[in-house]
Amino acid sequence: MRAFLAACLAIVVIGAGSYFALSTLQQPTGVAYTTDGARISPQWSWRAVFRQAKADEPAIKTGMTIPAAPGELADDCDMRTAWQWIFVDFGNPKGEAACSVSQ
Amino acid sequence: MAILSARIQLLVAAILFLVCAAVTPLAAQQPTSVNPTAEAVKEQQLLQQLNRIQGLGSIPDVKSYVIEQPQGREWRQFHEVWLHWIGAIAVLGMLAVLIVFYLTRGMVRIEAGRSGINIVRFNAFERFVHWMTATCFVILALSGLNITFGKDMLLPLIGPSAFSSWSLTAKYAHDYLSFPFALGVMLIFFMWLAGNIPNRVDIEWLKRGGGIVGKDHPPAYRFNAGQKAIFWIVVIGGAAVAVSGYVLMFPFYGTTIADMQLAQIVHGVVAVLFVAAMLGHIYIGTIGMEGAFEAMGQGTVDFNWAKEHHSLWPKLKEQNLRTGPGELRGKPSATPAE
Numbered sequence: 001m002r003a004f005l006a007a008c009l010a011i012v013v014i015g016a017g018s019y020f021a022l023s024t025l026q027q028p029t030g031v032a033y034t035t036d037g038a039r040i041s042p043q044w045s046w047r048a049v050f051r052q053a054k055a056d057e058p059a060i061k062t063g064m065t066i067p068a069a070p071g072e073l074a075d076d077c078d079m080r081t082a083w084q085w086i087f088v089d090f091g092n093p094k095g096e097a098a099c100s101v102s103q
Numbered sequence: 104m105a106i107l108s109a110r111i112q113l114l115v116a117a118i119l120f121l122v123c124a125a126v127t128p129l130a131a132q133q134p135t136s137v138n139p140t141a142e143a144v145k146e147q148q149l150l151q152q153l154n155r156i157q158g159l160g161s162i163p164d165v166k167s168y169v170i171e172q173p174q175g176r177e178w179r180q181f182h183e184v185w186l187h188w189i190g191a192i193a194v195l196g197m198l199a200v201l202i203v204f205y206l207t208r209g210m211v212r213i214e215a216g217r218s219g220i221n222i223v224r225f226n227a228f229e230r231f232v233h234w235m236t237a238t239c240f241v242i243l244a245l246s247g248l249n250i251t252f253g254k255d256m257l258l259p260l261i262g263p264s265a266f267s268s269w270s271l272t273a274k275y276a277h278d279y280l281s282f283p284f285a286l287g288v289m290l291i292f293f294m295w296l297a298g299n300i301p302n303r304v305d306i307e308w309l310k311r312g313g314g315i316v317g318k319d320h321p322p323a324y325r326f327n328a329g330q331k332a333i334f335w336i337v338v339i340g341g342a343a344v345a346v347s348g349y350v351l352m353f354p355f356y357g358t359t360i361a362d363m364q365l366a367q368i369v370h371g372v373v374a375v376l377f378v379a380a381m382l383g384h385i386y387i388g389t390i391g392m393e394g395a396f397e398a399m400g401q402g403t404v405d406f407n408w409a410k411e412h413h414s415l416w417p418k419l420k421e422q423n424l425r426t427g428p429g430e431l432r433g434k435p436s437a438t439p440a441e
Binding site: 011 | 280
């Protein structure tokens, strides 16, 4: 029984080790079989471009106010422009107000 | 006169209309300058001439430029049809043979009964290596069979969502547990190679059917011919599935599409045969033979078991020298080995 338990432990350790070893040796298919032009990089963001442009201008509220819950006034959220919808951005929307409803 | 003229004009118009109506479908069937199937015909001709259709692309993976190749169809036929048949016949056939054998022969008992004296057959390290390899093998076999048969057999039972989750987990397990399995196979090779070199005693053992039928007990050293066969199946089969598996795990690392297809064929066929062989091994090591599981379970076997199945094993002589053979003959008790 002890030999079996030790074997199970060894399997877990070697399996986990192989996970990390393979992660360093191999690339995800999305990277391995595409060019830069075909990738959507999480580091690159149209949002950042628009946010930068906004920072240069006087603040204009383009969002809408929606009650998030009954009796409560809602947060601000930025309306997406057509360009932002066309160039879909899967990046992390840091610094943006979270929208409580789907646009 | 005017009426006659009008009627003649009407008749002529009607004849012209009928002629036009009759001629139009004929004209429609005539070949035009644009043949909608012309490209397909050219592609087929190209395929026959060049044996593949290849285009141009802008992504780094140049293999993706190959659009059609007949070998791909043969390979698809293999893994969608032939492998299913080979696997089903091997695995279900072996299961059927074992069931029939068990029902007719039953468990092979220790004829002289248990002596109450145990001798060490496998030390802790040997058992550790065996169980590491065996546990990985069971998981690899189940996750591998899922790749071939899961879509047809499991998907209708558990639904797409559960099947998807299970298959993803099984795929990762298949990849990562291959490493302890391959390590185990290597250790088994070096650990037990000395005892598994075929010799003349094995020929006699095979001639007598290993004593599996009837009450015969042909002589054998530490490993009999059947166990040696299992050893070499594990070593050669394990090496084949490991090498072909790593070729598949590292796609196109110095291999072509044809190499990858060959690796998948070798991996699939050897794996299902391996599973069938291991079913036989599991059977004889558990319900097929009394006292056999103890060898890997606790590491020891009963002296009488060893005497009946491995009468030439040197350890028996050592035990005889220590206790004297006379003491063992008079103890046909059924005390379980501990």
